[in-house]
Amino acid sequence: MDDARSGHAALREAGPVHRVTTPLGGEAYVITRYEEARAVLQDQRLSKHPKNAPGFLRDSGLVTEAAGPVGVNMLSSDPPDHTRLRRVVGKAFTPRRVQALRPRVQQITDDLLDALPTGKEIDLIDRFAFQLPITVICEMLGVPVEDRDRFRAWTRAMTLVVSTPDERRRREEGMAALQAYLSDLIERRRGGVDREVPHEDQPDLLSALIVAADERGELDEDELLGTLMLLLIAGHETTVNLIGNGTLALLRNRDQLDALIADPGLLPSAVEELLRYDGPVENATFRFTVEDVEIGGVTIPGGNLVLVSLAGADHDPLRFDHPGELDLARRDNPHLAFGHGMHFCLGAPLARLEGVVAFASLLGRFPGIRLACPEEQLRLRYQSPLVIIRGLEALPVVLGR
Template sequence: MQNTADTGSDAPIDVTPLLDDPYAACAALREAGPVHRITGADGHPAWLVTRYDDVRRALADPRLSLDKKHAAPGGYRGFALPPALDANLLNMDPPDHTRIRRLVVKAFTPGRVEALRAPVRKTADELLDAMAERGRADLMTDYAGPLPITVIYDLLGIPHRDRRDFLAWSNALITPDPSRPELMKEAIGAMLEFFTGLIAAKRAEPGDDLFSDLIAVRDDQAGGAGDGAGGERLTEDELTSLAFLLLFAGYENTVHLIGNAVLGLLDRPDQLRQLQQNPAELPAAVEEFLRFDGPSPVSIRRFPKEDLEIGGVRIAAGESVLLSMASANRDPARFPDPDTFDRARDLSGHLALGHGIHYCLGASLARMEAVVALDALLGRFPGLRLDVPRGDLRHRRTLRSRGLISLPVAW
C-alpha cells in the first residue's frame, strides 16, 4: 500500500486489501502512517484515520460534522434518501442532534433495556426450538437475523401482519443486490409509505411501544416523555427518520455482532467450552468481541467545518473523513497483543460503539441482545460446530459493516 500520510497525496490507495483481509490491512496502514487517502463507498476520495489516539480524538471533535451541508461541493455522493428518512441523528450536529437524542435516549435507560431481557430470551428460545428440529441451520438467517429484528418490531410496535413485508424491505436496504438497484429504491418508497401509515394508525390508537411515545412527543401530548415546552419536540420528518434509524442501527449491527461472536467462539473451542460452563462471563466475552471483531469497521463519514490536521496530515474543510474503529481497536499502542482474543484484558476505552456525543444510542440494548443470544445458543447446543469448511465462509465486502454472509452450523 502506498503511504499518503506524510505527503497528503490526492492519489487514493487501493482499498481491496481492506475488504479481503481488513485487520492485516489495517495493521499495515497503521504502521505506514496515521491517515491515508482512500476511495470511499460513494466513489469519491476520503481520508481514513487508523491510529487509536487520533480516532478517539476525532470521534469527539466538534469540528468534524455529520451534517452533509458541510461537505465540499461535488466531494461527497452518498446514497440519496427522501427528507422524511434522511433527517436522522447520523446526519445531524448539535443543537438538533442534542434535542432529538435527549428525547429518544429515554427508550434505552437501564430499566427499560432490562425489561426487554425476558422477551428477547423468549424469542431466542423459540428460534432455537425451530432450529433444533432440523439438526443444522444457517445461523445468520435462522437466528442472528430474526432475533434483533423482532426486538425492533416490538420497539416500533409493528403489527404482526406487516412484519414479513417489513423484513423484506429491510433486507433490500441493508444487503442490496447490486444487479438490481431498483429493488432498493422500491424498498425505500415502500418503507416511507409504511411508516407514514403507521404514524397515522398510532395517532388514532396509540400502543405501548416506543414509536407511540415518540409520536406523542411530536404532537406535544406526552406526559413526562417531553412536553414540548422547551422546544423538545420532533418535526414530522424527524419522527419518521427516527424509526428508520432505529431499524438500521438496531438491526444490522446486532446481527453482525452475534454472528461474529459465534464464529469467534467456534474458532476457539476452549473459549466456547469455558463460556458454556460459566455463562456469567459472557458479558466480558461480548465486550472483547466488540473490540476484536466489531460490526462497524468505520464511523459514519464526517466533514471538517474548517481546515484541520489529524495525525499531522492537513485535511481541507468539506473533505470526507472516515475513522477506522476496526484499526483503532487493534492498535498495539492501546491494546497490547491486539490480535489475540483475551476477555481478561482491560477493555475500557474500546471504540466499537463510538465515543463522544455520537456514542451508540442503543449500546446497552445491543450488548444485552448479544449476551442473551449467546447464552441461549450455547446452552441449547453444547456440540455446536461449523457445518462447512472454515475456508468456505465469506464476509460481506464493504467498509461499512463487518458481517458474515452465512454461518452454517450443526450440533
C-alpha cells in the same frame, strides 16, 4: 475477515491518517489508530449534517442536502438538533429500562432456540441472529413483527454496496418502500394514541414519537419518519452481526469457546471482547470537515469526508495487548465498537443485553455447536459502499448438546 484485518494493520503501521479514493470515486480521509480515532469521534469541529457532505456523496444518492442515508435523524445532525432528537428517544434506552426487557428478550430467545433442530445443518443468521433483534426492536417500537421479513429485504436493499445503476435503483426502491410503509403506519397509529398519557409513559416508542411530534413539537414530520427508520434499522442490523461474527469467532477459537461454556460468568467481558475483536461496525458513520482540521499530524482541508476505522482502532497494538488474539477475559478493553462522544450508540445497553442473553442461551443449550462448512465458503456481506456494517451472509452450523 483476516484480509480486512491485515489491511487495517498495514494502514496503521504507515500512519494514523490516510487519504484514499472511495469506491464512489471521491476521496476520503481514513483514521486508523486508536488514539486519533477516539479523538475524532468526539471532535465537534467535524460535522455529521449532510449539507456539509462533499459533492460525490450527493451525486451517489447516499445523501441529500437535508437527509443522510436513512433520512433525517440524530445520526445525521449536529447540535442543537442532535441534542433535541437524541433526548426524545433516549429514555427508552437507559440501562434501567433495557434491563426491564431482559425477561422478554430471554423468552424470545428461548422460543427461537426451541424451534432449532439438533444434528442437522441450519443457517444461524436466518434462524436466530436475525430473528432475535428484529423481534425485540419491532416490539419496542410498536411495529408489526409479522412484517419483519419485509423490513429485512428493504434494509438490505438500502445498504447495498452500490457500484452499478441497477444496484442504485434497488437501493432507492428499498428506501422508498420502507418510507412508504412507515409513513402509512404512522398515520394509522395517530388516531389511536392516547394523548393524555405523557410521552415517556406511552406503551411503545412509535406512540411516544407521535406524541413528541404532535403534542410537544419536538419533531417535525421528516424527523419523525427518519427517527423511526433509524431505530428500526440500527436496532437489528448491528446485533445480527454481533451474534453472527461473534459465534464464528468463538468457533475459530475453540479454547475460548470451551472457557466460556465452562464459566458463564465470563459472558459480560466476552461480549465486550467479541465487539472489539470482530464487531459489526467497521467504519463509523460519515463525518465532514467544515474547516481545516489537523489530525495525527495531517491537515485535512474543509469539505472532506472523514471515515473512522473502528475495526482498525480496536486492533491497535499501541492500545491493546495482543490485539489479534481473542481473549474473553480481557479486562482493559475500552473498545470503540459503539463509537465515542456525543454520538455514542444510543442502543448500546440493548445490544449488550441481547448479546449476553443470546450467547448464554445458545451455548448453554448447544455446547456442541460446530461449523457446517469449510471456512473458505463463508461470505461476508458489506453494507454501504463505504463499508459501515459488515457481517456474514450466512453461518451454516450444526447444533449439538
